[in-house]
Amino acid sequence: MTEHSTTPQDATQPLSDRVENRSQRPDSAAFQQFLASQWAETEPAEVDRAPVADFAAERRRRISDRFPGERLVLPAGPLKVRSNDTDYRFRPHSAFAHLTGLGVDHEPDAVLVLEPVGEGAGDNGGHHEATLYFHPMAGRDSKEFYADAKNGEFWVGPRPTLDELAAAYGLRTRDLGGLEDAVTKNAGPTALGGLRIRLVREVDLNVDALVDTSRINTGVDLESSDALDGELAEALSELRLVKDAHEVGQLREAVRATIAGFTDIVHVLPAAAGHRHRGERMVEGAFFARARTDGNDLGYDTIAACGNNATVLHWIRNTGRVIPGELILVDAGVEADSLYTADITRTLPVNGRYTEVQRRIYQAVLDAADAAFDAAVPGNRFRDVHTAAMEVLARRLESWGLLPVPAEVSLSAEGQHHRRWMPHGTSHHLGLDVHDCAQAKRELYVDGVIEPGMVFTIEPGLYFKAEDLAVPEEYRGIGVRIEDDVLITEDGNVNLSSGLPRTPDEVEAWMTGLWHAREGVDPS
Ligand code: GLY
Ligand code: MN
Ligand code: MN
Secondary structure, three states: OOOOOHHHHHHHHHHHHHHHHHHHOOOOHHHHHOOOOOOOOOOOOOOOOOHHHHHHHHHHHHHHHHHHEEEEEEEEOOOOOEEOOOOOOOOOOHHHHHOOOOOOOOOOOOEEEEEEOOOOHHHOOOEEEEEEEEEOOOOOOOOOHOOOOOHHHHOOOOOOOOHHHHHHHHEEEEEEHHHHHHOOOEEEOHHEEEEEEOOOOOOOOHHHHHHHHHHHHHHHOHHHHHHHHHHHHHHHHHHOOOOHHHHHHHHHHHHHHHHHHHHHHHHHHHHOOOOOOOOHHHHHHHHHHHHHOOOEEOOOEEEEEEEEHHHHOOOOOOOOOOOOOEEEEEOEEOOOOOOOOOEEEEEEEEEEEEEEEHHHHHHHHHHHHHHHHHOOOOOOOOHHHHHHHHHHHHHHHOOOOOOOOOOHHHHHOOOOOHHOOOOOOOOOOOOOOOOOOOOOOOOOOOEEEEOOOHHHHEOOEEEOOOOOOOOOOHHEEEEEEEEEEEEEEEEEEEOOOOOOOHHHHHHHHHHHHHHHHOOOOOOO
């Protein structure tokens, strides 16, 4: 046995440096010189202006109108540690993505600063000039090139230069080294002639600390600043309630990829049904492959829930079997490279045929969804969509003899007995976040008037748990949800996910058609 000895040098080495020990990379000037030499010149890349750039400029102008004379600070956020020195794949904060147009891979630690200039003298006729501060790609003559595992080109591949991002996104770009001055200069209490800063908080704790320190040092009241920051978060969320044409295009693309993913799921179902322990994971995996090939990622963890697992609303463990004769509820969404996500649920019969009771429950949910679609029109309120779905479900539950009170009583504010089997909301806004616009005021969200350009889900369900003694045995262990993504138009709505079969007959025909096209595989 070798005895481990701790040299004095080991003991004094900072813990944070020790991660480098394993690389055994030389640190000599000669080595650094050699690494910096003999690289072919990189051709300056021809950078096209990104199609999103003009849309993002218009979004910035609109937020500029809300906060003239104030500095607005929007961090992208840092890489997030998964464990030790391994990070999650980077995904910028949605408000930053919305106002810059920057999607996949862009840009850890970046910060968008909207600097107030004269009224109407800013970008696009607004009151601010926008500058993106980020860490640009270092030259091959730098140590960062080969020694920085988070930023170096040798480790993470090429990253944009300041000029490239400026050309593609129509933003001023500056090195992150200038951020502190840009955020803090001239800041202070407005009563004393200082400039007010508003920050999107809790995205990047380093930026929070920078702003808070500046506020403390200049005597700005922290509590009222918190409220001002909250107003900015609220305004940014509300800015996304109505989607522009670029966003609608991206949502359509996310839905297209998600529908392709559901087709992949039907293909894998026979094999998943043959897996002895974790068929649900095979379903999850098939969808994930599509998300990574057609898009950036999943918009949220896939729910692949067979049988009684479907009665667990956010069943993402996906550890169950896939059993012929049961239903499998799959709630999944591809996040496009632009970071817009779909959110679609289908409840499929594992063997391709609904039983009589499964079909009865499915049809009730479908009828509720159709009623919700009828209510999802301009001029109605967002809450009317939910009310329409609940009306159908309460009456259907009453007709099955499941409600302990008349449907009228259940539908009253004090009743709500039907919610035992449908405890979630029917709709949420959809966009860069699966639950988009979450900081919007209640009066603009759930109490808000539906407007053309809004995109939200319609997702009623019924969930009868295996242990639910309030329902007859034949209902127990069945969960059904049908979720579609709806775009509000001038005179009604469009179901963006209508390309995915919804009615029981369509679902059965679609599944068996896909299986027969693949040499007649049948999992039953
Ligand atoms: N998948 C989460 C939701 O449907 O809201
Ligand atoms: Mn949803
Ligand atoms: Mn969903």
